[in-house]
Structure formats: C-alpha cells, structure tokens
Amino acid sequence: MFQRYILNGLTEWSERPYRKPLILRGARQVGKTTAVSMLAEDFDQYIYLNLELKEDRQLFEQGYAVSELFEAICFVKNKDPQKNRTLLFIDEIQSSPEAVASLRYFFEELAHLYVIAAGSLLESLLGRHISFPVGRVEYLRMHPLTFEEFLGATGETQAVATLHRTPLPDFAHDKLLKLFHRYTLIGGMPEIVQRYAESKNLAQLKTIYESLITAYLDDVEKYADKDSKAEVIRHVIQSAFHEAGSRIKMAGFGQSNYGSKEISEAIAILEKALLLRRVYPTTSMQLPLIPNFKKSPKLQLLDTGLVNFFSGIQTEVFGSTDLNALYGGRIIEHLVGQELLASHDSMQFTPHFWVRKKAQSNAEVDFVLAHGNKIIPIEVKSGATGRLRSLHLFMDQVEHGYAVRLYAGKLSVEDVTTLEGKAYKLLNLPYFLAGRLEDYLEWFVK
Incomplete structure (x- = not known):
C-alpha cells in the first residue's frame, strides 16, 4: 500500500x-x-x-x-x-x-x-x-492518484521532496517532466499504479485497464431503472473516452441517433457515479465565476490513463516529447483538469474554462481560477507568447495583470504586452506543477 x-x-x-x-x-x-x-x-x-x-x-x-x-x-x-x-x-x-x-x-x-x-x-x-x-x-x-502520489507510489521520494520546493530548481525540470510523461501515459488508478510500481512493465497493465472498464459497464444495471436507459449509459461510457477534453453536444453524442434528452440523462447518471463530469464555460470577467449552461460543456473523465488506453493512443503518448501535440492538446488539458480537481477535496469545486460573450467569437481560455479577488486565466499551450490570442483578449478585459501558461518548458515569469498595449506578467509553469497551482499563484501574485 x-x-x-x-x-x-x-x-x-x-x-x-x-x-x-x-x-x-x-x-x-x-x-x-x-x-x-x-x-x-x-x-x-x-x-x-x-x-x-x-x-x-x-x-x-x-x-x-x-x-x-x-x-x-x-x-x-x-x-x-x-x-x-x-x-x-x-x-x-x-x-x-x-x-x-x-x-x-x-x-x-x-x-x-x-x-x-x-x-x-x-x-x-x-x-x-x-x-x-x-x-x-x-x-x-477521493480521486485517482495525483502526479505527486504517483511519484511516491513508484519510489521517487526525492522527486516528491523537490516538487514541494517553491520555486522549483532548474536541475529538477527534465527528470520531473519525463516522470510526468509516464504518469500521463499510465494515469492514476491505484491498481494500475501498484502493478506498474512492482513490475515497471507496461504490457502487464492491459488486463487491468480492461477489467476496470468491464466493472464500470457491469455497474450500469445498478444505475439504470430500465433496459433502454442502460443501453444509452453503456453507449456514453464507451464513447466518452474519445470525447475527453472536447466540447460536446448532447444530441447524437458519440455518432449515435440518441436525442439530447437521452444523452443528457445518461451523462447525469454517470456524473452521480463520479465517472465523468461536464465542465461548463463561464463568460464572467469578475467574481463570482458563473457557469453558462447554455453553452457547450467539455467532458472531463475520471482518469487520463483510462482515456489513453481506450482511445488507443498509448503508443503516441509513450513516444511524445510535447504533450500539446497529442489530440490537439486535449490530453494534457484533460490531465491538468484532473490535477486541479484532485487538488480540491471539496464536493463543490468545479473548474471552468472561459469563452467570450459574443456569440460568434471563438476565443477560449483553457481554465480560469478564482484567486483572492481576481480571476486568473490559465492556458495550456506551447510555443511563443504571441500565439496566446485568447489569453491576451482576456487580459485586456480585466483590471489585474497576472496570467498563467502551463507548458513543457522551465519555470519563469515573463513580461508580456497585448496587441491593445496592456502589460501583464505571465507565469510560465511546467505541466507537472499543475497540482500545485494554488501555491504558485500565491508565490506569483505576491
């Protein structure tokens, strides 16, 4: 144990x-x-x-x-x-x-x-x-294992200790990033992590992944009060892995002929079983963060390791040097969402992403978090800061000057100016520190 x-x-x-x-x-x-x-x-x-x-x-x-x-x-x-x-x-x-x-x-x-x-x-x-x-x-x-728990379970005691240093020393970056890639691949389900910690053999994990999904599908009879509803729930479970991190529509979910009401009811049941959740956008520019239930939500599943296995992309994850390149960045964004959820044991906490109020706008910031009296935007992106258009747009509309980018690079703080001329500070944070985001916001803002 x-x-x-x-x-x-x-x-x-x-x-x-x-x-x-x-x-x-x-x-x-x-x-x-x-x-x-x-x-x-x-x-x-x-x-x-x-x-x-x-x-x-x-x-x-x-x-x-x-x-x-x-x-x-x-x-x-x-x-x-x-x-x-x-x-x-x-x-x-x-x-x-x-x-x-x-x-x-x-x-x-x-x-x-x-x-x-x-x-x-x-x-x-x-x-x-x-x-x-x-x-x-x-x-x-309770959630699946976090990255920090994964490190402890696999015997990386020095990595755990160093992960708690604020700011993180440069020498720790490369090894922690490599370990985080392994965590991204495997996920945080305890039985899988236990077997990996004992054997370090990825091939031995296949039967455990399969037994987990079989158990969840077998549970459907307990969720549903009639066979027709059970059929829809099974469809949602089997399709959800391919939709993880995506904005979804209820009608026709998973290339089906099911209507919006059927899919929405099935997803609601699986939310109650804590297997997945809908993450709704907010258009708020000041607290409180109010979700907009009229706009399409993103789908957050229980565990990214399960998503990788059942989406058939473990090989791509294993060989990746840039997690943003996988699934259009959806895998790393999904894992950041998982880490944010696990860093809060409150039943009430839900992450949000931000979209612009204007109907035809496609501006979207991956996550927004309340910190003190501020809404802090968080983008999960690689590349030059000039590509952070939605982040710049958000920063033009708020009074404070703090934003975060999660990426594969090293910890740094950067002075950035939007096209409208607003100067702000951008905290560039390695992906693997997503679980310590609250601590780093405290350090950054002070």
Whole structure:
C-alpha cells in the first residue's frame, strides 16, 4: 500500500473532538476502502461492513435502536463494544436505506464512535427518495492518484521532496517532466499504479485497464431503472473516452441517433457515479465565476490513463516529447483538469474554462481560477507568447495583470504586452506543477 493524501483529511476528521459521520465519496476503484484501512491502523479496533453482502446488510434491517445495532454488529464481527477508539466503516452504504438513516443516530447517540460510510453510487438513493441526514454527516471526496502520489507510489521520494520546493530548481525540470510523461501515459488508478510500481512493465497493465472498464459497464444495471436507459449509459461510457477534453453536444453524442434528452440523462447518471463530469464555460470577467449552461460543456473523465488506453493512443503518448501535440492538446488539458480537481477535496469545486460573450467569437481560455479577488486565466499551450490570442483578449478585459501558461518548458515569469498595449506578467509553469497551482499563484501574485 502506498501513501494517499486523502489520509490527511481523514486524520484531521478523526482528531476533531466534535465530528459527524463521514461520507467518503469517489468512483469505484479509486482506493476508498484501502485508505480507510490505512486510517484504521491508528485505532484500537476496526470494524468493516460491506452492505453488498446480505449478512452485513441484514444487521440494519432488524429495527434495532442504534445502541443495540452497534452491539449486534460487534457480536457478529466478534468485536468488543467497550473498546475506546473504534472505527466503523460501512462500505457500499447505498445498498441499505436503513443504514443511511442510521447515520443520524450514530451522530446523536453514539458520538464517541468513529463512523465512515462510502459507496460509489450514493446518488442512486435520490431516485428512491432517500437522502443523507441533513446536518448530521460531512463529506470528503477521493480521486485517482495525483502526479505527486504517483511519484511516491513508484519510489521517487526525492522527486516528491523537490516538487514541494517553491520555486522549483532548474536541475529538477527534465527528470520531473519525463516522470510526468509516464504518469500521463499510465494515469492514476491505484491498481494500475501498484502493478506498474512492482513490475515497471507496461504490457502487464492491459488486463487491468480492461477489467476496470468491464466493472464500470457491469455497474450500469445498478444505475439504470430500465433496459433502454442502460443501453444509452453503456453507449456514453464507451464513447466518452474519445470525447475527453472536447466540447460536446448532447444530441447524437458519440455518432449515435440518441436525442439530447437521452444523452443528457445518461451523462447525469454517470456524473452521480463520479465517472465523468461536464465542465461548463463561464463568460464572467469578475467574481463570482458563473457557469453558462447554455453553452457547450467539455467532458472531463475520471482518469487520463483510462482515456489513453481506450482511445488507443498509448503508443503516441509513450513516444511524445510535447504533450500539446497529442489530440490537439486535449490530453494534457484533460490531465491538468484532473490535477486541479484532485487538488480540491471539496464536493463543490468545479473548474471552468472561459469563452467570450459574443456569440460568434471563438476565443477560449483553457481554465480560469478564482484567486483572492481576481480571476486568473490559465492556458495550456506551447510555443511563443504571441500565439496566446485568447489569453491576451482576456487580459485586456480585466483590471489585474497576472496570467498563467502551463507548458513543457522551465519555470519563469515573463513580461508580456497585448496587441491593445496592456502589460501583464505571465507565469510560465511546467505541466507537472499543475497540482500545485494554488501555491504558485500565491508565490506569483505576491
């Protein structure tokens, strides 16, 4: 097992004197159960329940009061109900509405108990009019491995330490870029990274990629309430890899005959399963960043490694020296989006890209982030600064003078002037620092 940074959030939760039961969100196979097992090493006692198992699920179906329920759990699992620090992990909690309801009573009546619940299909409860007790639970979100976690998992301890130096020393650039290319190729799904770390053999990963997508397709029956909807969801999963990072239209998605409503409903279900998300543009020039749902979104999938494998472009990624040249820059842009999402464990965070309000304009900035009272534009581009036309256009319309370019080159700060004559500072940041963008914005703006 390798270190996951979600453990920081889990540990912080466990050390609070007043805490609520924790709902750990995340798609299947991102490592939720493993992370909780690692947290459990600091407890006197660990109880694991998997509610996909009838024996475990039935414990919640007997109508016990919560104190009696806990005693029954301890009896069945041969645990001591009097132990001081007991961590109770309820996995696949969406399988039992009664278990969901019990979280309120664990909070109100057994506050000394440490309770974590997880499940990959939690929003499926909403369709059954079941919800988590409002104000009685809290949430953390888990993602595939970040680049930094990938370095740790593959034994690159010095690379991890150097990645945290601000500013990054020049001598570290070439090796970190090479390692980032390998991360781009493989992705961050834990089982795949584990196998690669053990064998360093890319050929051994094929069966794991295939088993992951098979598992996601098998889950479709759990998402859909009828066969026709399941068919659309399968189509979206299979087509989505080829559309990753692209702006999409709902009608006819994936060269199909499905209508806008069918595709939109299927994508919404997969968003709830945390397998993908629609990233909408904003036209905002000042805070808050307001998404424009009338404009076409981009498609962000769970993991770029899965995208590479199922799009059939692993060979191109493996041989690439410039990630911007792949898929018209969509792969590196997709991975930057993945790193930005993983750097926020909040359920509410969503990245945005910027487009101009004018209907016929094709001006587009890859990402915009709120930093203090500023909206900072971020372009994922290689080449001369004169090619950053959309970035210049954005900078002409804001009062501040800070922008970011993510590229393959070394860290630098450049003085740039737009065609309209506005001077601003451009932070040129290597791709592999995307996960530390917030830290570098702090350094840059100061």
